[in-house]
Amino acid sequence: MSAGIDLQDVVCDFGSFRAVDHANVSIRPGEFFSFLGPSGCGKTTILRMISGFIDPTAGTIRIGGTDVKGKRPNQRPTALIFQNLALFPLMPIWENIAFGLEMRGVDKATRRAKAEELLKLVDLPGAADKMVSQLSGGQKQRVAIARALAVEPKVMLLDEPLSALDLKLRQHMRAELRTIQKRTGVTFIYITHDQGEALAMSDRVGVMSQGRIQQIADPRDIYNNPANGFVASFVGENNIFEGTAGAASGGHAAFDTPEGRLRARQVAGTEGKPVRLYVRPEHTILSATPAAENSVPVTVEEVAFEGAFISVHGRTATGKPITAELRNDGSATVPEKGAALHASFDPARAALLPDVDVRH
Amino acid sequence: MHRFRLTLLNTYTGLFLLYMLAPLAVMSGAAFNDNKLPSIVPWKGWTTRWFIEMIEDERMMIAFANTLWVAAAVALISVVIGTAAAILINSVSGRLRTALYGMMISTILIPGVVIGISTMILWTKMGNALGTEFFLFRAGLHLSVLGQVSYIAAMVMLLVLARLQSFDPGLEEAALDLGASHAQVMRRILLPHLYPAIGAGAAVAFFQSIENFNVTQFTRGGADTLTVYVFSKVRSGITPTINALAFLLICVTLVLAVIYEANRRRRVRIEAARLDEARRAEEEMAELIGRG
């Protein structure tokens, strides 16, 4: 039904360029797993190695426990959904969906029946005899999914399939993909540079940068407990302080900055390494009087109304920009431009993080 | 791609290139063989006598001169007509466009034999009807020019039309709005945009004309072009002077090809350097913004 995937020390070089650098990840059967990262981070290369279009330079890939080294794309229990979908424009929809079955020598009546069944699964009944060019973007998306499902893959590989759609449709298709994944139970591996997409759909997310997997965790952990500065910045906004970490106690450490001494969570394994302090704008509190700790005086420079929340942009005495987000529910008083206030945060909500992965 | 199939394809490509180029090498080699028959076997020793005989062959030199002026005339007329046709096609639409366009490109598909005979018959009949001995109405290379133009103009038209499709008609309107006359719009705005295609069209027309045999054969009267002359030599008394000529032509082609390739590589390098510069500028910009 579905299979897990293990990547063990997988490396991929293109000439002198290292596209993927010692990737290690274990994806569970039936999981919805996303690789998230900016373009050129190596996520598509990982996908193409799993599907068999590229051979890894080193390392092992196992699908369902079997080493797939040397196996051609069509010998692997995976199905790939391309970024541009790659539907065959000269065949009607049902032939597109049944193409994989045709290649396996299934007779025509069975193929047709299977295509109809899959079209129902993806909510497109009655489209069997249409041509690809007659479908809307969202409908093409569904046909691509049906075509991949037709060969009953154990793993579905999706290469940013939603990137061509407009915002509203994209959000709708997120839910749809998630539903189809749950309904079929197939392992989904999803590639995207859109953090909202990755966080909303996935069971777990692997964040990548410059060929390395920076962190693997569930979406909540990725956002709340980022492993390093790259992850923190890629999945959201931060106020960042520079300084030197001091003595630690009880999981927290003192951090000396030009704005004064602050305190934040210390992440294991970063002792003695250069770190910076990261705190989310929604965890930054503004008050008229200084707080007991982690308090920095700021002058409000701009107040931006963004709908559900209000962004307050200020600057510290040393000129460092600070942003705080207030919920637009009437609970907070909106400061005036030019007001002198104090920004503070809970040490448990702030983290001392290295810039990028420091394992190597 | 499967490694075995990749090797197979590579080998095939090598063999194909060999198939394309080896006959030319054989032909060139025979130009230096001291053998009355044009062949590389048996090898009877090096000689340059075929080149000397070639230069002394007065008919060949006349044929060569004829070929050049015919080709130049065909190129000139084809470019003028082809460009006019492309502009016309580009500014009409609907059924008229389909009909005109269809008629124009169908000329490429008319067999040369048919073009040659029909051109010959039309002009000589006209001469007979008018009762004139004026040269235009008698067989000769000028009729070859007209016959060749009838289909080569279509090739130029296709090249220019492709280029016209990337032209923004708004530029013409802007120029008219700024007080340019129609002639000035043509000269300063439209034609400069078309020059690359017109240049390519002229080159294609020139070489197509040199190549032409069928039309020329039926219209030339007693005059020779190089192709016709080589043909008659091959059919009658062959000497390796033809190989000497072939060798020289191949050399010219190769030299032109090498110049073209060197030029292309230079352009690629310049383009890469420009992109590099743009990338650096962008990085500097990003740094500036980041600092601010």
Next chain:
Amino acid sequence: MGDLARRYGPGLTTIILLLVAFWLIMLVIVPNLTLLEQSFRPYLPVVDVGGPKDTYSFSNYLKVFNGEIETSVLGITFHIPVHVKTFLLTIWYSMVVTVACFLLAYPLAYFMAKVVNPKTLPTLLLLLFVPLWVSEVLRAFAWWIILALKGPLNWILLGIGVIDKPVRWIVGYDGVVVGLVYTYVLFMLFPLYNAVSSLDTNQIEAAEDLGAPWWKIHWRIVMPHAKPGIASGSVMVFMLSAGSLLVPSILGSTTSQWFTQTIDQWFKDALDWNTASAYAFLLLVLCTVFVTVAMKLFKVRLSDIAK
């Protein structure tokens, strides 16, 4: 037309229209109509032209059916007029040449479009262009040298012991077919290459991912996509082959006769331009029929072929 005048003014519009009219009317339509008209007139001494004997008839066309000869195909012997035979053989061998060119060019077109390193492609294209720029007559001549009884091909084959006495290669239509394939294969290659390179590589990978073996990828994905290119290449090669006079004249044997050679003989040797016109018109009809059939068969338009 109004658009033209608005954009370029009345003066330029007139010039443009005159140029195009000269081309299409004086160089294309009127010559072909004259050819057609002439083909129905008898061949007469100059004094009788325009006289009472100068009447329209089909007699020039009927000459095709003169002079029956004995022929045998697949062991069946029958009588067929010699010019009809030439006509049919010209069609048949032109088709052989077209198919041979396709088989030779397709793998290379695919290689150039989808496999080769983009950096070496321009060099490869350039090397292929070299023979194209060398004129047709010389390309045919090169094969005349190679295939000669005492030529390099026999010399090599004798040398490596494949044959023990020289083979006469230029027999029947063999030399003609070899020469035509060599001369026109590039006219198949370039349209095919253009068509295949416009195929999205993801389509090939998707088919591969769905389990298609390589030959099915070509049969179901690449070739259907390349159909306009196949049509355009086939039409070009067929027309050029059927209309070629050079190659059959240079590489023909004593037993081969191409239809263009027959036309040439009527025109140059018999000086009977009227019958030559009738035969030329038949060739034109043949070509028109072939293009129409090819367009119907491949479901493409004339404008696709011209690419």
